[in-house]
Amino acid sequence: MPLLGRQDETARLRAWLEEADAGRGRVIAVVGEAGIGKSRLLDELAVLATARGRRILSARSYETERVLAFGPWVDAFRAAGVIDDPEILVELPLVLRRDLARLFPELEDGQRAAALRTNPLAIFTALARLIAVVGARRPLTIVLDDFHWADEMSVRLLAFLARRLSGPATLLAISVRAEELVDAPLLRRTLDELSSEAHLAWTEIGPLSRADTLRLVQQVAASAVSPEAGERFAAQI
Numbered sequence: 001m002p003l004l005g006r007q008d009e010t011a012r013l014r015a016w017l018e019e020a021d022a023g024r025g026r027v028i029a030v031v032g033e034a035g036i037g038k039s040r041l042l043d044e045l046a047v048l049a050t051a052r053g054r055r056i057l058s059a060r061s062y063e064t065e066r067v068l069a070f071g072p073w074v075d076a077f078r079a080a081g082v083i084d085d086p087e088i089l090v091e092l093p094l095v096l097r098r099d100l101a102r103l104f105p106e107l108e109d110g111q112r113a114a115a116l117r118t119n120p121l122a123i124f125t126a127l128a129r130l131i132a133v134v135g136a137r138r139p140l141t142i143v144l145d146d147f148h149w150a151d152e153m154s155v156r157l158l159a160f161l162a163r164r165l166s167g168p169a170t171l172l173a174i175s176v177r178a179e180e181l182v183d184a185p186l187l188r189r190t191l192d193e194l195s196s197e198a199h200l201a202w203t204e205i206g207p208l209s210r211a212d213t214l215r216l217v218q219q220v221a222a223s224a225v226s227p228e229a230g231e232r233f234a235a236q237i
């Protein structure tokens with residue numbers, strides 16, 4: 001299915017990518033109700049970013065995995081093959097590798113990594129450094145879908161990184177279900193704070209236009225229904 005509508009949102013994504021390429025990284029929050037098209041827009045961002053030669057790190061959060069600290073971040077680094085890339089690891093000082101080994105036990109070098117400390121600064125710093133090392137090779141676009149379900153440490157890391165993205169041209173995009181923000185007070189506060197400091201750009205997405213909805217129904221229903229039935233479905237949808 002091609003992307004229907006969303007011209008304004010896509011133009012904004014392109015502008016943010018251009019600014020990131022010029023060295024101004026930022027956090028983008030795509031906010032909207034369930035099913036409105038947030039993930040689809042993030043997919044489009046990944047396509048646009050890939051076309052510009054960027055490396056994509058992506059993951060999503062799950063409501064049932066909220067107990068896993070740094071869950072989406074760990075998944076994103078693993079899925080992109082960053083953690084087992086010897087060329088990247090060789091650039092990380094030993095002390096940072098030890099800190100990272102608390103999240104990625106495969107990095108252990110004989111000494112068992114300590115359990116996650118209460119003070120998260122060491123691990124935040126190590127992850128920020130990892131992002132800087134990876135991003136120095138190829139600009140990064142990090143896409144974290146369904147971030148309203150992210151665990152607390154993931155939200156705190158987002159805030160930590162958002163304030164330190166200006167150097168490397170990293171773009172960090174999250175999607176958030178508007179109605180889930182009620183049950184995610186830390187995320188809500190974090191997003192408010194970051195946007196008041198101009199580290200965050202919101203893009204709220206609403207329903208498709210009537211014309212785009214009709215096109216969507218026509219493409220999905222294609223030959224299955226008559227044009228009249230298609231128009232009726234579109235009006236209902």
Ligand SMILES: Nc1ncnc2c1ncn2[C@@H]1O[C@H](COP(=O)(O)OP(=O)(O)OP(=O)(O)O)[C@@H](O)[C@H]1O
Pocket residue numbers: 001002003004005006032033034035036037038039040041146177208216
């Ligand atoms: N602009 C669009 N053009 C074409 N298809 C779209 C568009 N927006 C959404 N869709 C399709 O509609 C469906 C729902 O969209 P999507 O999964 O992106 O919603 P969402 O906001 O991420 O939902 P959720 O809150 O459940 O995560 C998907 O099949 C998606 O591909």
Ligand SMILES: [Mg+2]
Pocket residue numbers: 038039040145146175
């Ligand atoms: Mg989604």
